[in-house]
Amino acid sequence: MARDERGVTAQSEDFASWYNEVVFKAGLVDRGPAKGTMVIRPYGYRVWEHLQAELDRRIKATGHENAYFPLLIPESYLSREAEHVEGFSPELAVVTHAGGKELEEPLVVRPTSETIIGEMMSKWISSHRDLPLLLNQWANVVRWELRPRMFLRTTEFLWQEGHTAHAGAEDARRETMLALDIYDEVARDLAAIPVIPGEKTPGERFAGAVTTYTIEGMMRDGRALQCGTSHYMGTNFATAFDIRYTGEAGREELCHTTSWGMTTRMLGAVVMTHGDDKGLVFPPRLAPHQVVIVPITRGGNTAVEAAAEDLAGRLRAAGVRTHVDARAQLTPGFKYNEWELRGVPIRLELGPRDLEAGTAMMVKRLGDAGKQAVPLDSLPETMPRILDEFQAFLLARATEFRESHTRTVDTWADFADAVATGWALALHCGSTACEEDIKARTAATPRCIPLHADSASGNCVRCAAPATYGKRVIFGRAY
Amino acid sequence: MARDERGVTAQSEDFASWYNEVVFKAGLVDRGPAKGTMVIRPYGYRVWEHLQAELDRRIKATGHENAYFPLLIPESYLSREAEHVEGFSPELAVVTHAGGKELEEPLVVRPTSETIIGEMMSKWISSHRDLPLLLNQWANVVRWELRPRMFLRTTEFLWQEGHTAHAGAEDARRETMLALDIYDEVARDLAAIPVIPGEKTPGERFAGAVTTYTIEGMMRDGRALQCGTSHYMGTNFATAFDIRYTGEAGREELCHTTSWGMTTRMLGAVVMTHGDDKGLVFPPRLAPHQVVIVPITRGGNTAVEAAAEDLAGRLRAAGVRTHVDARAQLTPGFKYNEWELRGVPIRLELGPRDLEAGTAMMVKRLGDAGKQAVPLDSLPETMPRILDEFQAFLLARATEFRESHTRTVDTWADFADAVATGWALALHCGSTACEEDIKARTAATPRCIPLHADSASGNCVRCAAPATYGKRVIFGRAY
Numbered sequence: 001m002a003r004d005e006r007g008v009t010a011q012s013e014d015f016a017s018w019y020n021e022v023v024f025k026a027g028l029v030d031r032g033p034a035k036g037t038m039v040i041r042p043y044g045y046r047v048w049e050h051l052q053a054e055l056d057r058r059i060k061a062t063g064h065e066n067a068y069f070p071l072l073i074p075e076s077y078l079s080r081e082a083e084h085v086e087g088f089s090p091e092l093a094v095v096t097h098a099g100g101k102e103l104e105e106p107l108v109v110r111p112t113s114e115t116i117i118g119e120m121m122s123k124w125i126s127s128h129r130d131l132p133l134l135l136n137q138w139a140n141v142v143r144w145e146l147r148p149r150m151f152l153r154t155t156e157f158l159w160q161e162g163h164t165a166h167a168g169a170e171d172a173r174r175e176t177m178l179a180l181d182i183y184d185e186v187a188r189d190l191a192a193i194p195v196i197p198g199e200k201t202p203g204e205r206f207a208g209a210v211t212t213y214t215i216e217g218m219m220r221d222g223r224a225l226q227c228g229t230s231h232y233m234g235t236n237f238a239t240a241f242d243i244r245y246t247g248e249a250g251r252e253e254l255c256h257t258t259s260w261g262m263t264t265r266m267l268g269a270v271v272m273t274h275g276d277d278k279g280l281v282f283p284p285r286l287a288p289h290q291v292v293i294v295p296i297t298r299g300g301n302t303a304v305e306a307a308a309e310d311l312a313g314r315l316r317a318a319g320v321r322t323h324v325d326a327r328a329q330l331t332p333g334f335k336y337n338e339w340e341l342r343g344v345p346i347r348l349e350l351g352p353r354d355l356e357a358g359t360a361m362m363v364k365r366l367g368d369a370g371k372q373a374v375p376l377d378s379l380p381e382t383m384p385r386i387l388d389e390f391q392a393f394l395l396a397r398a399t400e401f402r403e404s405h406t407r408t409v410d411t412w413a414d415f416a417d418a419v420a421t422g423w424a425l426a427l428h429c430g431s432t433a434c435e436e437d438i439k440a441r442t443a444a445t446p447r448c449i450p451l452h453a454d455s456a457s458g459n460c461v462r463c464a465a466p467a468t469y470g471k472r473v474i475f476g477r478a479y
Numbered sequence: 480m481a482r483d484e485r486g487v488t489a490q491s492e493d494f495a496s497w498y499n500e501v502v503f504k505a506g507l508v509d510r511g512p513a514k515g516t517m518v519i520r521p522y523g524y525r526v527w528e529h530l531q532a533e534l535d536r537r538i539k540a541t542g543h544e545n546a547y548f549p550l551l552i553p554e555s556y557l558s559r560e561a562e563h564v565e566g567f568s569p570e571l572a573v574v575t576h577a578g579g580k581e582l583e584e585p586l587v588v589r590p591t592s593e594t595i596i597g598e599m600m601s602k603w604i605s606s607h608r609d610l611p612l613l614l615n616q617w618a619n620v621v622r623w624e625l626r627p628r629m630f631l632r633t634t635e636f637l638w639q640e641g642h643t644a645h646a647g648a649e650d651a652r653r654e655t656m657l658a659l660d661i662y663d664e665v666a667r668d669l670a671a672i673p674v675i676p677g678e679k680t681p682g683e684r685f686a687g688a689v690t691t692y693t694i695e696g697m698m699r700d701g702r703a704l705q706c707g708t709s710h711y712m713g714t715n716f717a718t719a720f721d722i723r724y725t726g727e728a729g730r731e732e733l734c735h736t737t738s739w740g741m742t743t744r745m746l747g748a749v750v751m752t753h754g755d756d757k758g759l760v761f762p763p764r765l766a767p768h769q770v771v772i773v774p775i776t777r778g779g780n781t782a783v784e785a786a787a788e789d790l791a792g793r794l795r796a797a798g799v800r801t802h803v804d805a806r807a808q809l810t811p812g813f814k815y816n817e818w819e820l821r822g823v824p825i826r827l828e829l830g831p832r833d834l835e836a837g838t839a840m841m842v843k844r845l846g847d848a849g850k851q852a853v854p855l856d857s858l859p860e861t862m863p864r865i866l867d868e869f870q871a872f873l874l875a876r877a878t879e880f881r882e883s884h885t886r887t888v889d890t891w892a893d894f895a896d897a898v899a900t901g902w903a904l905a906l907h908c909g910s911t912a913c914e915e916d917i918k919a920r921t922a923a924t925p926r927c928i929p930l931h932a933d934s935a936s937g938n939c940v941r942c943a944a945p946a947t948y949g950k951r952v953i954f955g956r957a958y
Contacts, residue, residue, distance in 0.1 A: 042544035065521035099623035144578035
């Protein structure tokens with residue numbers, strides 16, 4: 001049977017259909033009218049707000065300041081960095097008319113802001129005392145998408161984009177790694193996604209970057225999802241936008257710049273890392289509701305309703321995001337299914353008999369099977385720990401899944417087998433042509449050269465030329 | 480002398496030049512490359528973040544949920560509400576090309592989101608149980624601006640836009656007033672702007688609204704600035720976008736909708752309400768730095784520098800946003816001028832002799848004249864109160880200014896005289912033609928029919944026809 005009573009295709013049967021159905025049915029998103037656009041509904045937006053708050057706190061704690069740069073960028077700006085314009089041209093949305101007239105120069109809706117921020121940096125930086133300049137922006141960006149997929153590839157998405165300028169390569173490279181560390185921490189600690197940080201191969205670099213780093217997560221279909229990227233630009237954008245400073249010795253130098261971004265794509269990553277046949281599973285730290293209380297009041301029972309509200313108040317006072325589902329027209333069973341579909345970590349059922357016993361029935365969304373009677377009095381005290389355990393359980397489960405779907409391979413047959421269901425750790429020659437050959441045969445691409453990996457040498461798993469990078473590369477099919 | 484040593488035109492001499500110079504020199508903004516666009520620099524963006532955090536808290540506390548709707552709206556959507564498209568057409572920026580092709584239907588960059596949110600509401604609402612639907616969005620909007628002015632009129636600005644749907648006129652009207660109350664509170668309590676809440680006359684209504692409410696602030700040149708608006712749409716947008724619900728009795732009804740917005744324009748309001756010849760004056764609750772410590776260390780004095788950092792740490796622990804200006808290459812005098820220009824409420828000067836005496840010299844940006852020795856030990860305890868008093872002082876000063884620049888007038892001569900320097904409280908016939916006549920003669924427009932005002936009757940101050948509205952209308956020149 002392809003669909004259970006919630007009307008959702010089983011994840012195990014058709015992952016893509018499961019994903020497309022569950023993000024809509026759980027109320028995370030809706031389709032916008034313009035091609036590939038997405039409405040983020042309140043239930044999805046709250047997840048973004050939780051991620052945003054924690055990411056913003058870490059960005060500020062490391063000395064970055066938020067600012068806001070214009071959405072509309074003169075088309076000519078993009079052309080100043082040759083690789084950059086080549087990479088982004090096919091995806092641009094262009095404003096040609098405004099205020100009732102045709103514009104002299106078309107404006108592009110920002111696909112990313114290196115160019116316009118580069119232009120301002122050039123204005124703001126003159127001395128070494130102005131460096132490092134550490135900026136961040138929370139914004140929407142538009143990249144025209146022909147095959148849209150909610151959260152993962154949409155014509156418009158939300159993100160933060162860090163943009164920094166430094167007095168030398170060393171400081172800029174340190175910044176690139178700092179941003180990557182923040183992403184790694186946020187992905188692990190909040191989203192419970194055990195990402196692998198690493199460097200992109202030349203063929204997978206950001207348009208205009210010298211080095212691109214990424215954190216890669218494994219989804220429950222074995223595919224990889226890039227969860228955040230951090231780029232060292234060298235002096236490429238500084239040259240294009242004339243970002244210079246006068247050093248202590250009085251000599252004029254080019255700045256070294258970086259940029260780094262994390263997006264609403266992370267919501268898709270959460271869905272695909274933790275969800276199951278029943279629907280979503282939210283890590284408590286991102287969950288809109290951490291606990292849902294379902295009062296069992298067939299025929300109406302004001303004592304039960306009052307006790308549910310009282311418990312919710314005490315849980316909220318203990319810092320637990322709690323929702324009481326008091327909808328009179330629906331059965332408890334319907335509500336159980338709905339909150340499972342919507343991924344609430346902990347459900348508390350409270351009926352007249354429970355109330356008499358001074359307990360509620362607790363059901364976790366995953367993990368220990370079955371219902372468990374828990375004392376009402378101590379719940380505000382125990383719930384934060386229960387939620388922490390659930391968060392840790394999800395991270396451990398995802399780690400175990402990733403490990404059991406990653407194979408170290410040395411033959412082409414094993415490689416092809418591994419990337420059919422997960423990741424392959426393989427030696428590679430480093431040639432882009434060989435990467436393309438692998439992609440054409442298996443749909444797998446090099447996800448990253450992991451930062452933390454043993455050194456390894458030998459021959460390319462595909463073409464048998466001597467391996468490069470000094471370690472194994474992660475290959476996998478990707479979103 | 481038109482310019483003091485900071486290089487800023489005196490406010491008293493040329494208010495418009497003063498404003499344009501001060502917002503740039505204080506580091507709040509910069510000009511974007513596309514016509515009328517604005518870069519909000521970190522020092523300005525932090526003010527927006529403080530306002531945003533408090534406004535968001537109040538919006539959520541009253542039951543609204545944040546969501547995000549697409550930036551790009553099919554052009555045809557706007558045409559569905561006749562007044563709405565007429566009002567916004569001249570200001571639209573239009574995307575005609577995307578993904579390398581000409582679009583079949585052009586997309587407008589949202590000037591406001593009633594249309595696209597209306598379309599989604601129509602999808603999401605079916606029963607009376609879905610109502611009220613209380614949504615809010617934090618977003619950028621674009622309205623093409625031929626005569627841009629930083630913060631006040633820019634081609635792109637940031638705002639929140641609330642959009643709600645209700646089961647009847649009464650509930651929707653209550654919502655409209657609730658939003659207005661939130662704006663009134665935020666303007667007063669955070670921005671220290673003693674706004675006047677009131678209703679707009681028909682000629683000043685939002686395009687598509689049945690009733691528009693506003694909060695109006697008086698700037699220090701006597702002009703009015705609309706600081707936030709709240710609209711009751713009746714069933715206009717519900718008709719255009721087919722937003723219907725089935726009532727308890729099973730009958731299908733049109734929803735009543737509202738929308739309300741507050742924007743980055745508020746930063747301009749803060750500048751023009753509190754600033755003076757020396758530059759900005761920030762209300763402590765919005766100030767990026769509430770206290771700046773200037774260590775006086777000519778020739779270098781590590782004990783003073785350490786004491787400044789220690790004091791800053793203790794002030795921060797007490798919740799005071801504190802900045803130490805430790806720049807070695809600048810004189811204390813230069814720093815005093817700069818932080819006065821940048822509007823920091825409290826400056827603490829700390830030199831070797833102060834340190835010996837266990838005190839710092841405190842200088843307030845406005846109010847009590849002169850320096851005052853304050854004990855270092857008790858500053859973390861006393862500073863929150865000092866800041867509260869400064870905040871209250873600014874509100875009282877602005878209230879006094881507004882009152883002394885508002886006159887109740889009954890003759891045309893007095894009216895013309897009053898609106899040359901401030902506001903006139905006058906009886907009006909209510910005709911749009913008469914409003915236009917007044918505007919042509921004096922540049923003054925009806926700012927609002929104040930909610931809280933004594934009833935009054937008589938004849939129109941301009942045309943002598945019988946007065947309408949039952950009370951006096953506020954007239955003034957406006958931004």
